[in-house]
Amino acid sequence: MKKFKNVSILLSFVCLCFVTHVQAAKLLDKVAVVVNQGVILENEIQNMMGTLKQQAIQNGQELPSDKALRVQVTEKLILNTLQQQFAERIGLQISDAQVQQAVQQIAQEQNMTLEQLRQEVIRSGSDYESYLEQIRQELTANEVRRAMVSRRIYVSPQEIDGLVALLKERGKQNEEYHLGHILIGLPSEPSAADVESAQKRANKVIDLLSEGSDFKKVAIGASSGARALEGGDMGWMNVNEMPTLFAEAVVDQKIESVIGPIRSGAGFHILKIFDIRGRQTVEVSEVNARHILIKPTIILSDEKAQNMLNRFVKQVKAGEKDFAELAKEYSEDPGSAAKGGELGWADPSMYVPEFKQALAELEPGEYSQPIKTVHGWHLVQLLERRVQDATENAYQDHAYRMIFNRKFNEEAEAWLREIRDQAFVEVVGDNS
Missing domain, CATH: 3.10.50.40 (Chitinase A; domain 3)
Incomplete structure (x- = not known):
C-alpha cells in the first residue's frame, strides 16, 4: 500500500511537470495574430525580434523600443503570411533545388562554404532547418510578388524611346x-x-x-x-x-x-x-552555323547515332555528299532542317554548353566531331563569325529595365496594400 502511494505521488509530480512544460510551450506558441485562415504564433514574432536585435548588435545599430519593433515585425509577418497564402492559391512552389541555389549564393557573397554558413547559422543560435524555411518563404514571397505585379506593368515604346534619347544625350556630353x-x-x-x-x-x-x-x-x-x-x-x-x-x-x-x-x-x-x-559601346560576337541533329531512340542507339554522323562528315569532306541535303533528309531539328541545317546569326551563349563549346573551337568552314547534348547528337559546321555593334539594343534594354523596375516598385507597394486591406487580420489578446 505504501509502495502504491509512492508511485501515485511520483505520477502526480510527473503530471505537474508536464502541465507546467505544456503551459510554458503554449505561452510561447500561442496564437498572436489571425491572418485569414492562417495564424502567426508568438514564437515567430519573438524569433524575428531576436534575430533583428542580434544583427543590430553585430552592425552597431540602434533599434527602437521593443513595442515599436514588435509592431514592425508583426506587420512584416502579416504581409509575408498573405504572400504565402497567395502562392498556395495560385499553386506556386519553390523547390529544394531553388532553396539550395539561393543558399549557395548567400555563402559565396559572404566568402563561405555551405558548411561554414551552416555552422555560422547554428552558432548564432538558430536552427538550420528553420533558416532554410525562412529562405524558402522569402523566395516564395519574391516570386509571387513578381508574378502578380509584373502583369500590371506596361512599358510603352514611347517611354523607352524617350529614356533612350535622354541616356544618349547624357552620354554624348562625355564624348x-x-x-x-x-x-x-x-x-x-x-x-x-x-x-x-x-x-x-x-x-x-x-x-x-x-x-x-x-x-x-x-x-x-x-x-x-x-x-x-x-x-x-x-x-x-x-x-x-x-x-x-x-x-x-x-x-x-x-x-x-x-x-x-x-x-x-x-x-x-x-x-x-x-x-x-568617353563613348559607351557594346559589341557582341555572333556566329552563323549549321548542324544535323540525330536523336537516339530505342532502335537507334547512341553509338549508332554517333557513327551515322561520323559517316556524314567523311562523305561531306570527300565531296560525296552535300551537308545541306543531308540536313534536309536526316536532321531532326525541323526549324533548321528545311534550311539545310542553317541556324542563322546568333549569340553563341544562347546555345547549350556543349554546342557553344564546339563552336568556340571551330574556325569558319570547319566541322566538329559528333557532340552530344540534351537534344541528341549533333554534327556542327561553323560558317562565319562577326562582331556586331549592339549599343542600340543595350540602350533599349537598359531603358526598359529602368522603367520596369521603377514601375514594379511602385506597383508592388500598391499590390501589398491591396492584399493587406482585403485580408482579415486580428491581433489576439494583448501582444504589446
Whole structure:
C-alpha cells in the first residue's frame, strides 16, 4: 500500500511537470495574430525580434523600443503570411533545388562554404532547418510578388524611346572626338562656277580617302583650313567645343568615319574621326552555323547515332555528299532542317554548353566531331563569325529595365496594400 502511494505521488509530480512544460510551450506558441485562415504564433514574432536585435548588435545599430519593433515585425509577418497564402492559391512552389541555389549564393557573397554558413547559422543560435524555411518563404514571397505585379506593368515604346534619347544625350556630353579636318575653301562672294569647282574638288578628296589615301597627307596638300600643315588635326574636342555644323555631323558616327562634304559659308568641309573616347559601346560576337541533329531512340542507339554522323562528315569532306541535303533528309531539328541545317546569326551563349563549346573551337568552314547534348547528337559546321555593334539594343534594354523596375516598385507597394486591406487580420489578446 505504501509502495502504491509512492508511485501515485511520483505520477502526480510527473503530471505537474508536464502541465507546467505544456503551459510554458503554449505561452510561447500561442496564437498572436489571425491572418485569414492562417495564424502567426508568438514564437515567430519573438524569433524575428531576436534575430533583428542580434544583427543590430553585430552592425552597431540602434533599434527602437521593443513595442515599436514588435509592431514592425508583426506587420512584416502579416504581409509575408498573405504572400504565402497567395502562392498556395495560385499553386506556386519553390523547390529544394531553388532553396539550395539561393543558399549557395548567400555563402559565396559572404566568402563561405555551405558548411561554414551552416555552422555560422547554428552558432548564432538558430536552427538550420528553420533558416532554410525562412529562405524558402522569402523566395516564395519574391516570386509571387513578381508574378502578380509584373502583369500590371506596361512599358510603352514611347517611354523607352524617350529614356533612350535622354541616356544618349547624357552620354554624348562625355564624348570627345579626335577630328581631322579638310576645307575646300570658297571666296567671300563665290560665283556659281566657284561653288561647282569647289564641289568637284571636295568630291575628288572623298574619292581619294575612300581609296585609302592618308588623310593627313591629303589635308596638307589640299586643305585651306587653319590646321592644314598639321595634317588637318583638330585634336580632341567635346561636341560643345566644336562648330555646331561639325557637332551635328559627328554624333553617332564611328571611328575612322569620313564625313562630308559639308557646305558652309567658308566652303566644303570634310571630317575624319580618328578616335572617340568617353563613348559607351557594346559589341557582341555572333556566329552563323549549321548542324544535323540525330536523336537516339530505342532502335537507334547512341553509338549508332554517333557513327551515322561520323559517316556524314567523311562523305561531306570527300565531296560525296552535300551537308545541306543531308540536313534536309536526316536532321531532326525541323526549324533548321528545311534550311539545310542553317541556324542563322546568333549569340553563341544562347546555345547549350556543349554546342557553344564546339563552336568556340571551330574556325569558319570547319566541322566538329559528333557532340552530344540534351537534344541528341549533333554534327556542327561553323560558317562565319562577326562582331556586331549592339549599343542600340543595350540602350533599349537598359531603358526598359529602368522603367520596369521603377514601375514594379511602385506597383508592388500598391499590390501589398491591396492584399493587406482585403485580408482579415486580428491581433489576439494583448501582444504589446
